[in-house]
Amino acid sequence: IATGDEAQIQAAAATFNAADLAEFVEENPDNEEGVRLLRALTTEQSAKVFGYIGPNTQTLIAELLPTRDLAELVTAMPSDERADFFNLLDENRQHTLFQSLASKEREDLRRLASFEEGTAGALMSSEYAVISTGMSASAAINLLRNTAPDKETIYQAYVIDNQHKLVGAVSLRNLITAMPGTPVDDLIATGLVTASTETPQEEVARLISRYDLLALPILDQDERLVGIVTYDDAMDVAEEEATEDIHKGATVGKLETGLRDATxxxxxxxxxxxxxxxxxxxxxxxxxxxxxxxxxxxxxxxxxxxxxxxxxxxxxxxxxxxxxxxxxxxxxxxxxxxxxxxxxxxxxxxxxxxxxxxxxxxxxxxxxxxxxxxxxxxxxxxxxxxxxxxxxxxxxxxxxxxxxxxxxxxxxxxxxxxxxxxxxxxxxxxxxxxxx
Amino acid sequence: IATGDEAQIQAAAATFNAADLAEFVEENPDNEEGVRLLRALTTEQSAKVFGYIGPNTQTLIAELLPTRDLAELVTAMPSDERADFFNLLDENRQHTLFQSLASKEREDLRRLASFEEGTAGALMSSEYAVISTGMSASAAINLLRNTAPDKETIYQAYVIDNQHKLVGAVSLRNLITAMPGTPVDDLIATGLVTASTETPQEEVARLISRYDLLALPILDQDERLVGIVTYDDAMDVAEEEATEDIHKGATVGKLETGLRDATxxxxxxxxxxxxxxxxxxxxxxxxxxxxxxxxxxxxxxxxxxxxxxxxxxxxxxxxxxxxxxxxxxxxxxxxxxxxxxxxxxxxxxxxxxxxxxxxxxxxxxxxxxxxxxxxxxxxxxxxxxxxxxxxxxxxxxxxxxxxxxxxxxxxxxxxxxxxxxxxxxxxxxxxxxxxx
CATH class of the missing domain: 1.10.357.20 (SLC41 divalent cation transporters, integral membrane domain)
Structure with a gap:
């Protein structure tokens, strides 16, 4: 793997899971090798792997990557992981990186990075799928198909009014099983479970677990849809919170990392x-x-x-x-x-x-x-x-x-x-x- | 709600979440009222609500329902919840209920109920979606559309060979975004993360959380696909296991119920x-x-x-x-x-x-x-x-x-x-x- 043949690494990496590749990068004390692996992968692959890497190693690797590569990587990351990573960097690095991003990502980053750690706002992704009332089921599916690459999930699509307020949601399952001509209005589920940007993350995880949700819509103070939190983030939060409670039960305070990486x-x-x-x-x-x-x-x-x-x-x-x-x-x-x-x-x-x-x-x-x-x-x-x-x-x-x-x-x-x-x-x- | 007007209860129930209705049934010391609510709902609605009810109340309600209604309810339940519920009943009730089920459900129940508590086998659902190699993406979507009502999830479809061995999986997301004529063979992800029927449930939850899976395929000793565990069950298991570990940390042994319901x-x-x-x-x-x-x-x-x-x-x-x-x-x-x-x-x-x-x-x-x-x-x-x-x-x-x-x-x-x-x-x- 260390030979540096890009095609060979890409092919080998395709048979591994992103989580496992991330572990390889983390376990490797020589971060140069991790950087070589990330650079050899396609941008999508390496963004995915990078998302699984812990904060300490992320920071180390960011220092070894040229700004242009880093900007490309960061652009390909899901918006919630991007914001978390951005918050790890020192002001100088943040500034340089910010300059090299496209305005869409900049805007998004500025917004997401502003929420307090531990709230739904800091956890959410702004890449949710939206469809409009009045569409037919088949038109909605088409829309989801075309926007899929930029979305965190297309299995739940949200319906918003012209003030960006949340009206309801339609699952892809219901869209698929409906007759193609059915208006989405007939398929909308209302009375959704929602949270606000200030809801604590443990409450977000509890809602997702209690109601078996794929994603929880997050609203701002004016009830406008601003993001979603998906079940996989909720699982990570639930584990983190359980660890924190267990530690508290033995008077151990908050640790930013796992025991193995803690200084x-x-x-x-x-x-x-x-x-x-x-x-x-x-x-x-x-x-x-x-x-x-x-x-x-x-x-x-x-x-x-x-x-x-x-x-x-x-x-x-x-x-x-x-x-x-x-x-x-x-x-x-x-x-x-x-x-x-x-x-x-x-x-x-x-x-x-x-x-x-x-x-x-x-x-x-x-x-x-x-x-x-x-x-x-x-x-x-x-x-x-x-x-x-x-x-x-x-x-x-x-x-x-x-x-x-x-x-x-x-x-x-x-x-x-x-x-x-x-x-x-x-x-x-x-x-x-x-x-x- | 206690008036007993079915249409009115159904309409009112539609605006509530199944998890909340279940809580209403549980909190109500008079189980008659819970039974009345369940009977007034459509079979699908009441099966969903019943799945959220805790084991104690489930048993009590089962005794109040006529066998025929219970059989209908049980038939509409997802296979994993059905098997768990079945294991709660005494032998007599099991036998009576068993007689009133269709042979498909009987077969399924017999198989799922045989796995040891706490293993992937006991946790899994047999209602996974299957597609065949050689199909086009659009044909696969059509197949999923038609079989959706009986499936736990259609967001992951599994490809098996003629010995029922797992070949790979295709996500609905990839099926949707591919050109309609694309052969599913081009979309199959191989090298899947899997578990066996004997894998402990905490390991199942850990795999689903680590790899951010929607569902984990479960194989028998001969590597044949026999079921899937979905992320929502993994979240429940993770919470249960964390509770057990926290209790153990203070020398409290295993409790079958929560603290509130414990005798x-x-x-x-x-x-x-x-x-x-x-x-x-x-x-x-x-x-x-x-x-x-x-x-x-x-x-x-x-x-x-x-x-x-x-x-x-x-x-x-x-x-x-x-x-x-x-x-x-x-x-x-x-x-x-x-x-x-x-x-x-x-x-x-x-x-x-x-x-x-x-x-x-x-x-x-x-x-x-x-x-x-x-x-x-x-x-x-x-x-x-x-x-x-x-x-x-x-x-x-x-x-x-x-x-x-x-x-x-x-x-x-x-x-x-x-x-x-x-x-x-x-x-x-x-x-x-x-x-x-």
Missing amino acids: PFSLYRSRVQWLVILVFANIFTGAGIAYFEDIISEHIALLFFMPLLVASAGNAGAQSATLMVRGMATGDVTVADWGKLLGKETLVASALGVTMAAAVMVVGFMRAGPDIAFVVAVTMIAVVMVGSLIGMLLPFLLDKLKFDPATASTPLITTIADVSGVLIYFSVATALLGLS | PFSLYRSRVQWLVILVFANIFTGAGIAYFEDIISEHIALLFFMPLLVASAGNAGAQSATLMVRGMATGDVTVADWGKLLGKETLVASALGVTMAAAVMVVGFMRAGPDIAFVVAVTMIAVVMVGSLIGMLLPFLLDKLKFDPATASTPLITTIADVSGVLIYFSVATALLGLS
Whole structure:
């Protein structure tokens, strides 16, 4: 492949998938070779491959390509990927590239690049297919045929009025199966699911998944059609959002790249904040233990059971919080459900508490005798219930206070459960064993 | 809507989305009303709505519908949804329903229902579009037009040989844009991405997302085309798998339904197992503390810092493990990357350890003087590094031993970090402070 014979590379590349070629380019530490591959491909092929390449490698390759080649490549990219790529470049490069583009692409780029990252506007493509009312089905198919090369999808065509407002949509499936003379007006589906340019991208993905859409039309403030988001972009967003939620669940902040490509510094930055916050939060647990130093020195055997009780509270709380945060993220549960869920959680938590108290009572009896075994069992029921209820309620509370419920991460819940666990344990011990 | 006027309900229903109607049926505690709605709709409409209804409500409604209506509904459902629904019924109902179906649907049902849950076979639909080599593009379009009503999608048509082996695929987009007389042979894409009936569903979703496919062809052991999985099913699977991974990360086992619909018993069962395992695992931490009782009683101030040190080890470990498990689930990192990642993790963990040691040293100095502050700072660096490395390596190790890497849940890592943290802390303390 490195010989540089264009025809040979093009033929070889045709048997590979664009996603696989992109991986080859990314995995190759020597970007020169990637550039050689991209330059050997036809412009359409290389634009497609380039779209699958991650942002880091895209930037590196852009620096190695002559501006004229880069402009050609960028022109052939779908408008949404083009805008994302453009936003990666520094101002100088943006300016040079901008000068070498045709005015149509410039206009489009300026518009798409202006939307905030993470919104439907930044995700959408402006290459949607449009047909007019009054056309026959066969005329509409003809129109789609002729405009197909520039469109992201022709499987959904949109009908707009003279103010560019969205009237409805017709699927190519319906156009094809209708009699050729049928007016498209008879085939239009109205009451479409739509989003606005400001809709957050996770909501866009949720709509596409919920309604099994091929593409979601995006409207501006004046209800005019300005773009579409297709299902394949929605799948990428859904994966990205799930990763972000999973990371948040363990107090890892936002990473711009995958773990493999992340720099040590970006990993450090994404992790350090919450670790330090939680160090200070844990001082309360230490203070709790210090407060009960007297009962501890008198019954030093109590210490043996502390980790197990405190951890159980945290683990049960982590389970509840995780169930709740994920349920809220997928739309399975809403804030309105909290009453019903509280009842269920109380029931489940008491059953769990009793089971675990039974398990721990045996150990307590063998290790420290009946008095401490009883203290440990009572504490276990209490801490599992308290931990579970905190885990369940905190996400709701955060949501009410306009925070992301996913902030109720497992380490945060564990820390809160630690403090509560220590206080409950030694209070129960003081009450039941007393100080001599 | 409850008046029962069929025409009125049909008209009203046409303005709603099937997914929304399904939600109406589900939210309505009185299933009679849902049944009335479904019966008032046309068979196609009600089959579509029924497909969006969750398994619990589906079963309840099936019991309220006369067998003949149910058979009609089931016949109109897409083959994959039909098979899933069929698997929900008890044997008696399955038998009765089976008798009332036409032989084509029976055959199809028998085949699809035989695949194991969670595989491509169980997910696929047998309603894919087929065209033959030798046809012209316009003849192929005509064929697709005529067979469209029975097909899951006509946007991808598959070409098979006389042994039913997959030769290639043609997109409707390419058929439409080609000159009408073009032979389909010139338009066929070969080297397709495919999966087998046994491929796990998460792998199917990953392929569809990675290659931006509309549909993935599924082959049997003899490489014959037996079905397709479409992108909308892949989106549902991806969400389901992300939920399962998130739950596993907090030791919550598999739930058949969402949190809102889960019974208290199913929640109890999904949570109790790991909670009890971890109770016993935490006995080791208790034993560790008991072992060091002497140094603790001599320097009781050490107890104050224990929660904070032990929790930091767990939190740092949870971060590493979560990053690693998710990276492996999305395919971002593979087992082969472990060497490179180990180096990066060591670097990041030492930077984190030093930062946190600095934070905690101040507190240590103020609370307990220079000696203990020094012990605490040294311990912090050590435990953050040990916790992070355990968190990073455990998922790899589990994968090597053929376990799911997601078993390296935050609570499990926290427990391991607790034991290590206690041992390291009091060993360092013994070494630096000594016993008098």
